[in-house]
Amino acid sequence: ILSIIGGVVVAYGYNNDYRRAGGYRPSSRNKVKRRNMRRIRNRAIIILSGLVVCVIAVAIVVGMVKLISNIASCNSTATIPTATAASASKAEKKNTQKKSVLTFTTPKIEETSSEAGQYFQDSGLYVWDKKAFELFYGSDSKAKEYAELMNSAKQKLGKDVNVYSMIIPNHTEMGLPSKYKNTENGVTTNSQADYIKTSYEAMNSDVKYVNAYNNLADHCNEYIYFSSDHHWTGLGAYYAYEAFVKQTKQTPVSLSALTENKIEGFTGSFTGLTTAKLDTDTVYFWSMPFDVTNTITQADGIILETETMYYWGEGAGSNSYGVFLFGDNPLEVIKSKAETASDEKIAIVHESYGNALVPYFAANYSEIHSIDFRSFSGDLKTYCKENGIKNVLFANGVMSSATETQLQSMRGILG
Numbered sequence: 536i537l538s539i540i541g542g543v544v545v546a547y548g549y550n551n552d553y554r555r556a557g558g559y560r561p562s563s564r565n566k567v568k569r570r571n572m573r574r575i576r577n578r579a580i581i582i583l584s585g586l587v588v589c590v591i592a593v594a595i596v597v598g599m600v601k602l603i604s605n606i607a608s609c610n611s612t613a614t615i616p617t618a619t620a621a622s623a624s625k626a627e628k629k630n631t632q633k634k635s636v637l638t639f640t641t642p643k644i645e646e647t648s649s650e651a652g653q654y655f656q657d658s659g660l661y662v663w664d665k666k667a668f669e670l671f672y673g674s675d676s677k678a679k680e681y682a683e684l685m686n687s688a689k690q691k692l693g694k695d696v697n698v699y700s701m702i703i704p705n706h707t708e709m710g711l712p713s714k715y716k717n718t719e720n721g722v723t724t725n726s727q728a729d730y731i732k733t734s735y736e737a738m739n740s741d742v743k744y745v746n747a748y749n750n751l752a753d754h755c756n757e758y759i760y761f762s763s764d765h766h767w768t769g770l771g772a773y774y775a776y777e778a779f780v781k782q783t784k785q786t787p788v789s790l791s792a793l794t795e796n797k798i799e800g801f802t803g804s805f806t807g808l809t810t811a812k813l814d815t816d817t818v819y820f821w822s823m824p825f826d827v828t829n830t831i832t833q834a835d836g837i838i839l840e841t842e843t844m845y846y847w848g849e850g851a852g853s854n855s856y857g858v859f860l861f862g863d864n865p866l867e868v869i870k871s872k873a874e875t876a877s878d879e880k881i882a883i884v885h886e887s888y889g890n891a892l893v894p895y896f897a898a899n900y901s902e903i904h905s906i907d908f909r910s911f912s913g914d915l916k917t918y919c920k921e922n923g924i925k926n927v928l929f930a931n932g933v934m935s936s937a938t939e940t941q942l943q944s945m946r947g948i949l950g
Contacts, residue, residue, distance in 0.1 A: 662813070753774075763806050788895060798855045823844075825873040834910050882922075886932065
């Protein structure tokens, strides 16, 4: 098109020159001059046409490249619209965070005795080095069922309430060497790390799971579980508390800032379930360096007011674990006067494992609402709304998370 236009322009200019000259018949000299002008015109047309062809060729090549690129982008997940790419990046970040939390530390358990253990099938216990270990047979289906319960809790409590889940491993995972977990006579116990991981992975992203497992594993050779009882010790509970506050970007209270107390001669729940001799235990607990008030609602409805989180009157014997939170009560409301406590409130929903855990939170929260789901008769959502609670921690032993009766009780307070 450009070449035609150029030709017309040149020809038009030539004819105008001729007309302006009066239309005379050119002389020989003029003929030569006209012939030279035609040559210049023809050359100009050729050059212009060549340029046009080059431009058209380049345009065609560029167009084809863009077309091929667009087709490839439609069939590839590499090119994503800006908003989608941002969402994918955010999702990828969440997945990365989840993987880091779910990387579990393998407990390096010291072999304190070379003697073989003994399995007691009737009680489901394995006894080694005068310590009783409760074997675990939780399945993937139960792990996912517990996860669905946490998902349901978050959905019912609403977007304004932070929901945390802490599944607590038992002594078998943290104290029994691996060679006794898969003995020649077929006595096995399932991996609690795998169970907890399966459950956490099945929880929705808005449920914040707490990896207390690793901190316990790092201290597995300390006195963090009892020898004669199914619970953890006050020290084991402290390491789980420490894991929670660090994960939530808070500062844990140091044990060195607390006053250590102990009750000796504790014979726990495993005593009498085996013919093997078990070590007696010592119950350690730590008094806080600040004042608290504790309002206890007992199972019979009686309400007690006290200024401690520990019941000192049990003495030695089978009830010594009851020193924590005065034993199992449906509800306790602890108000802390610690200078380090924030204005936030937290509800800790638990079974008996939570009794030893709850007291430490008084260093970080102005109010702790201790709820034993097995006997609490209220509706958790209503209770949190009426009391202005924006943080809820479900802290339960691994055995409870895989026990149907316990799950049913927990469902009961969720409505």
